[in-house]
Amino acid sequence: MNEIVANDQLGAFCRDTQVEIEGVSHGPFVGLTFAVKDIYDVAGHRTGFGSPDWLRTHGPAAQTAPVVQRLLDAGAHLVGKTHTDELTWSLTGENAHYGAPVNVNAPGRITGGSSSGSASAVAAGVVDFAVGSDTGGSVRLPASFCGILGMRPTHGRIPLDGVLPLAPSFDTCGWFARDAGVFERVGRTLLCDDAPAPTPARLLIAQDALEVAGETIAHALRSALDKVAALVGMPEPVTVGDEPLTRWIDYFRFLQGAEAWACHREWITREKPALGPGVKERFAWAATVDPQDITRARTRREEIARRMVEMLGGGTVLALPSAPGIALLRNSPPKVLDDLRARALPILCIAGLARLPQVSLPLAELDGCPLGLSLIAARGNDTLLLELAGRLMG
């Protein structure tokens, strides 16, 4: 076992699926260490997916996921795999089988999930950056809770072969870093994009997302918003939803559920895995989603996507909270976790439904704990967000 994994005080790294690979000896990332969420294949190693039953019933991967290979080819040093919520279907980071990684920036509190170990390791400074995945918020929420930079890219921009799926039409490869320069360079490597980014030309503030988060959060984000306005321009309030965002989450949930069941029904039916609380109920529900609801959700999703295309033309940036609050205390009761989910999803589903890139910036805090401000841009404007993040953090 390598030193970092052996000495892991955070509970961030997977001991069952340990792996260490030196990157190439020349390249822009020589000297940088990273970790990957344990849903990314590494040739010759098993991928755990946050489930002891998954690990037991699957053999070693034949090939390394292209995303991991790109980082190794740039010279970065892979030091380990990190814990994920079970089958990635949770936002808490409290895995019933493997525990919850430590959030050094909010002691006694969860990291958020599902990319829990990746966020924990980056926040603690154990690695320079880490790769996670974001289907419904699994990078954006932990980035906010842990006080680090986190990116959900445009859906479809970064290949997901060799990555375990939850809901393919929402799944994205995201990443975390503390340093904005590293964050941008990792992004440009994963996005295969060296071109200068367009200039942000207009700032919108998502009033309805702020209302979901509540006045305390809106107040806590005020100076961060001023900082963005100073760079981009006078903020214009906008209502994102064409109906309450609490309705939008239904479209997200139906589609995510149907896709998750399509992806994993066979394995769940055959192996009858011992799924932990929350995840278990969600898969049971996913098996029952009404086809009419799915059809309706598909139609509404495309309408929402078109609405966002119009809203985000010409270098527009949309600001919103990354989360409806700071990290919850560890071992909060199920009702509190459900409430987090219910208030987080209306905010997080916007980028998911419309396939948009979203960056979470550690620019605020509340009660001494981190709180992220998020920026969304048009599909494909990923580097605009990365460059703007650099200017805001610099």
Place this chain on the structure above:
Amino acid sequence: MNEIVANDQLGAFCRDTQVEIEGVSHGPFVGLTFAVKDIYDVAGHRTGFGSPDWLRTHGPAAQTAPVVQRLLDAGAHLVGKTHTDELTWSLTGENAHYGAPVNVNAPGRITGGSSSGSASAVAAGVVDFAVGSDTGGSVRLPASFCGILGMRPTHGRIPLDGVLPLAPSFDTCGWFARDAGVFERVGRTLLCDDAPAPTPARLLIAQDALEVAGETIAHALRSALDKVAALVGMPEPVTVGDEPLTRWIDYFRFLQGAEAWACHREWITREKPALGPGVKERFAWAATVDPQDITRARTRREEIARRMVEMLGGGTVLALPSAPGIALLRNSPPKVLDDLRARALPILCIAGLARLPQVSLPLAELDGCPLGLSLIAARGNDTLLLELAGRLMG
């Protein structure tokens, strides 16, 4: 068999791997028809790879390649699979097993390959657009020979799961169209990019690539170059290579050969397929590439990529010929085909080695046959090329 495939006078469509799928009923591509090269998986159908032996030894695909699914999800109507050179390793379009599709814009001449059927069908107006693939020129060259638009995107920008590989570090998903509007919309759908493109700011002319093509070609491209200059700015001559481009092709060839052998050694060794002329010799050679040559090629490739990053900063566009001449006559002798390859690869390897996007525009002709002008931009500047193509063709 559907009507288009049954009535195919071009020899562009695969009869053995026929497929037809209506796209969704709402979407921006409703009313548009397309075809895909027979290396893209469609669930429930076999993928032929231009080889009867491959077809015989492989079962139906489990899943549809995401690229194909994106187009169906946008409402486009898939009418069939198109012929490819065997295992995609040729530039001629003359498949020893399935013949050579017709090039309606250069009667009696080849389409070029390996995306031969896709180029043939688009040129003839049988489909609105078609998907091909480009490893060493397999979209750019047939686009030039057939007088249509063809795009090789930034390497890594479009996912290749469910697509048969030749040399993964060079393989890209490319596409053809006649209409520049369709061409751009297909590109934005495949690239997942709605953002406005950066403005082209500077025009370089690749003198050494023009010299490889020869004076007749340079002369034939002159008015096309003037057209680009009128939009982008005064052209500046530049020498692309840090050594003769004929040396660069060795790095390309060694890496391509090593990767092709790594991908297909097992199948070739086991099945001993009856490969056609040219392809057979190339695979035999690929098995013998010296590891030292591979190491050297890898190093040089990264130096070349860095050189191109510097050359192409700030919205720079590099103009060069798409091909060293017009389409060859059908059934030309092997020596003539080898000569085409030797003169085409120094031009085509630039984008491949440096992982850059390149568009081929049908803006010139010679002896009554089409000839393409190509534009290369920085990695990630794909939409810049697509928008510029629209303005140049409009």
